[in-house]
Amino acid sequence: MKFLKNKLAVVIIILSVTFLSIIGYSANREKMSFVENGVGVTINSVQGLFYDGFYKVRNSFKFITNFSNVKKENEQLKKANSEFQTKALEYDAAIKENASYKSMFKFSDKRTEYNYIGADIKGISGNNFSDGFIINVGENKGIKKRMIAMTGEGLVGQVTSVGNNWAIVQCLSNENIAVAGLVERTGDNNGIVKGYKDENNKLLAQIQRLSLDSAIKKGDVIETSGLGGIYPAGIRIGSVLSVYSDKGEVMKSAIIEPYVDFTKIEEVFIVVPKDTREIKY
Known part of the structure; x- marks a missing residue:
C-alpha cells in the first residue's frame, strides 16, 4: 500500500509540473493555442483521474481500518450488554428474594411460637x-x-x-x-x-x-x-x-x-x- 501511494504521488507531481510550465508559457501570450488548450484539458482530466483514484484508494483503506475498529467496538458493546443483562437479572432476582424474605419475617414475627x-x-x-x-x-x-x-x-x-x-x-x-x-x-x-x-x-x-x-x-x-x-x-x-x-x-x-x-x-x-x-x- 505504501508503494502504491509513492507511485501515485510521483505521477501527480510530474503532471503538475508539466501543467504549470504550460501555464507559465501561455501567460505571456494573449491566447492559448488549440494544441496547448487540448494538452491542458487532457492533463487536467488525467490529473483529476489520478486524484480521484488516489482518494478512493485512501478512503477504501480508511474504511477497511475503520471497519475493523467498528467490529471490535461492536463486540465490546455486545459483551458489555450481555454483562448488563446478567446483572439486571441478578438484581431482579435479588429484589424478589428480598421481598420473599420480608414476607417470611413478617409472618414469623406474628407467629413466634414456631x-x-x-x-x-x-x-x-x-x-x-x-x-x-x-x-x-x-x-x-x-x-x-x-x-x-x-x-x-x-x-x-x-x-x-x-x-x-x-x-x-x-x-x-x-x-x-x-x-x-x-x-x-x-x-x-x-x-x-x-x-x-x-x-x-x-x-x-x-x-x-x-x-x-x-x-x-x-x-x-x-x-x-x-x-x-x-x-x-x-x-x-x-x-x-x-x-x-x-x-x-x-x-x-x-x-x-x-x-x-x-x-x-x-x-x-x-x-x-x-x-x-x-x-x-
Missing part, C-alpha cells in the same frame, strides 16, 4: 413436583413428618417422609394433601383446600365444602384457618379464580391459583413448633 428452618430443594421425588421434592434437612434439624413447608409467598405443602439429613415435601398441588382453609374477606372457615389440575395440567388448588350462602368471589384471598391443629393459621394459600355451586351437594367450591409457583421454588422454610406437642401425629 421456629423456621430453611431448606434447599435438591430434586424431585417422583415424576414431577406434584409428587413431591427432596430437601436437604431432616431429623438432624428436628424435622418431623407432617410439619409444614412454606415460602414468603405462601403455603407449599407438608413433610411426608424424613431421613437423617433429608426429607420429602409434598406440595399442595398433590391431591393427597388437604388443608383447612379460610376466606380472608368473609371469614368463612369451613372450607377444605386440595390440589387440582385444570385441562392444561396447570397446578392449581380448590377450596370445597363452603356453604351455599358463602359470599366468596373471584379475587378473594384464601389462607389456612388453623383448624385441625396441623397447619398454623394465617398462611396465605392463593387467590380465587372462579366460583361454582353444587346444589346437589349443597355447597360452594372455588378454583384457586396458589401464590407459590411449585415448579420454580428453590428453597422453603419448615415450620417447627417450639412445643412439638402442638403437632398431632
Whole structure:
C-alpha cells in the first residue's frame, strides 16, 4: 500500500509540473493555442483521474481500518450488554428474594411460637413436583413428618417422609394433601383446600365444602384457618379464580391459583413448633 501511494504521488507531481510550465508559457501570450488548450484539458482530466483514484484508494483503506475498529467496538458493546443483562437479572432476582424474605419475617414475627428452618430443594421425588421434592434437612434439624413447608409467598405443602439429613415435601398441588382453609374477606372457615389440575395440567388448588350462602368471589384471598391443629393459621394459600355451586351437594367450591409457583421454588422454610406437642401425629 505504501508503494502504491509513492507511485501515485510521483505521477501527480510530474503532471503538475508539466501543467504549470504550460501555464507559465501561455501567460505571456494573449491566447492559448488549440494544441496547448487540448494538452491542458487532457492533463487536467488525467490529473483529476489520478486524484480521484488516489482518494478512493485512501478512503477504501480508511474504511477497511475503520471497519475493523467498528467490529471490535461492536463486540465490546455486545459483551458489555450481555454483562448488563446478567446483572439486571441478578438484581431482579435479588429484589424478589428480598421481598420473599420480608414476607417470611413478617409472618414469623406474628407467629413466634414456631421456629423456621430453611431448606434447599435438591430434586424431585417422583415424576414431577406434584409428587413431591427432596430437601436437604431432616431429623438432624428436628424435622418431623407432617410439619409444614412454606415460602414468603405462601403455603407449599407438608413433610411426608424424613431421613437423617433429608426429607420429602409434598406440595399442595398433590391431591393427597388437604388443608383447612379460610376466606380472608368473609371469614368463612369451613372450607377444605386440595390440589387440582385444570385441562392444561396447570397446578392449581380448590377450596370445597363452603356453604351455599358463602359470599366468596373471584379475587378473594384464601389462607389456612388453623383448624385441625396441623397447619398454623394465617398462611396465605392463593387467590380465587372462579366460583361454582353444587346444589346437589349443597355447597360452594372455588378454583384457586396458589401464590407459590411449585415448579420454580428453590428453597422453603419448615415450620417447627417450639412445643412439638402442638403437632398431632
